[in-house]
Amino acid sequence: MTEATDRYDPLASAGAGPARPEPRIRLASPVTGEEEVEAMRDVLASGILTNGPATRRFEAAMAERHGTEFAVAVANGTVGLAAMYLAAGIGPGDEVIVPALTFIGTATAVSHVGATPVFADILPDTFTLDPADVARRITDRTRAVVPVHYAGQAADLAALRRLADDAGIALLEDAAQAHGATYRDRPVGSWGDSAMFSFTPTKNITTGEGAIITTNDEATAQRLRLLRNHGMSQQYHHEILGYNWRLTELQAAMGVVQLGRLDAILATKRANAVILGELLANLPGVVAPVAAEDRDHPYLIYTVLVDATRRDAVAAALDEARIEHRRYFPPIHHQPIYSHLPDPVLPVTEDVYDRAVSVPFHSRLSAADLADIAAAIAAGVG
Numbered sequence: 001m002t003e004a005t006d007r008y009d010p011l012a013s014a015g016a017g018p019a020r021p022e023p024r025i026r027l028a029s030p031v032t033g034e035e036e037v038e039a040m041r042d043v044l045a046s047g048i049l050t051n052g053p054a055t056r057r058f059e060a061a062m063a064e065r066h067g068t069e070f071a072v073a074v075a076n077g078t079v080g081l082a083a084m085y086l087a088a089g090i091g092p093g094d095e096v097i098v099p100a101l102t103f104i105g106t107a108t109a110v111s112h113v114g115a116t117p118v119f120a121d122i123l124p125d126t127f128t129l130d131p132a133d134v135a136r137r138i139t140d141r142t143r144a145v146v147p148v149h150y151a152g153q154a155a156d157l158a159a160l161r162r163l164a165d166d167a168g169i170a171l172l173e174d175a176a177q178a179h180g181a182t183y184r185d186r187p188v189g190s191w192g193d194s195a196m197f198s199f200t201p202t203k204n205i206t207t208g209e210g211a212i213i214t215t216n217d218e219a220t221a222q223r224l225r226l227l228r229n230h231g232m233s234q235q236y237h238h239e240i241l242g243y244n245w246r247l248t249e250l251q252a253a254m255g256v257v258q259l260g261r262l263d264a265i266l267a268t269k270r271a272n273a274v275i276l277g278e279l280l281a282n283l284p285g286v287v288a289p290v291a292a293e294d295r296d297h298p299y300l301i302y303t304v305l306v307d308a309t310r311r312d313a314v315a316a317a318l319d320e321a322r323i324e325h326r327r328y329f330p331p332i333h334h335q336p337i338y339s340h341l342p343d344p345v346l347p348v349t350e351d352v353y354d355r356a357v358s359v360p361f362h363s364r365l366s367a368a369d370l371a372d373i374a375a376a377i378a379a380g381v382g
């Protein structure tokens with residue numbers, strides 16, 4: 001059996017806390033099968049292992065699914081964000097507005113390209129960027145706003161699109177968690193100047209590592225292709241400073257199969273969200289995830305808010321039941337790497353983090369698992 005420490009864990013760090021017993025219900029459980037094995041076997045038989053037809057098929061399928069003209073595959077979401085920022089012309093001296101309640105990569109990729117992340121507050125229901133707070137933080141150095149679709153649920157894209165257009169800045173979606181999500185019946189990934197989707201194993205569909213950037217702008221797509229392949233426009237002709245950010249053909253072939261599974265996974269999760277929402281409905285101080293009416297929520301993450309004074313008790317009850325849990329995400333503005341930045345005032349972010357408990361919500365949960373999760377939360381809020 002795989003050691004817990006070998007599993008992908010975005011929050012794990014060397015020597016992080018005492019060892020816990022192996023969880024009975026895990027946070028993530030990727031759905032893979034014989035179809036992925038076959039697709040990867042075909043790639044091996046073809047002898048083309050990178051930058052080939054499977055990558056093109058994966059890109060075309062993602063572009064079609066998210067309603068964009070172009071899609072460019074890269075090695076992982078963090079370099080995908082850096083590529084997206086570079087392709088938008090962001091660099092030293094620039095500011096990029098991001099939420100703080102997100103995975104660290106949203107901000108570190110800003111730093112990787114030499115720019116400065118500026119943290120804005122979130123809305124209390126969807127935990128996504130508050131357009132009014134974003135507007136307050138725009139300066140003449142701001143080049144882009146980066147909404148993160150928290151748990152995959154779209155940020156307020158209409159308001160942010162308007163705001164970005166009025167300010168003459170880019171709207172770049174961090175859609176890492178949002179495969180297949182929609183806002184006002186239009187797919188995420190098609191609202192921004194470009195958008196990044198990640199395929200790590202905690203996502204609804206996965207290629208182990210990997211990411212795709214969608215865009216409707218041909219010049220952006222071309223720049224992304226140059227960035228991922230050493231800035232090379234022809235064999236050994238290097239036009240810009242590029243990188244090796246390519247996805248392997250094995251991953252791309254897996255991605256095509258995974259994309260075919262997406263609708264079934266989303267349907268299961270939406271049905272389970274109704275069940276778990278009902279189980280939690282009458283618990284004191286407990287707020288289940290809010291699905292905004294004009295959005296399709298893909299429930300990548302299931303974050304429950306509890307009374308802050310009961311949060312530790314809820315965590316202890318989940319531990320006791322051997323149900324894995326996290327707090328998605330420790331706010332980035334408190335991370336040591338950003339201690340040099342002016343401290344932003346983010347009251348909603350702080351409040352959500354103080355009350356947040358994220359519980360397992362992968363598509364393989366049984367009715368009994370959902371009942372056990374609800375029972376542990378109920379025991380914790382007492």
Ligand SMILES: Cc1ncc(COP(=O)(O)O)c(C=O)c1O
Pocket residue numbers: 010076077078079102103105106148174176177198199200210211
């Ligand atoms: C919101 C968000 N942004 C960026 C990333 C970084 O993606 P990757 O892990 O593929 O580098 C992730 C998650 O993994 C994420 O959840």
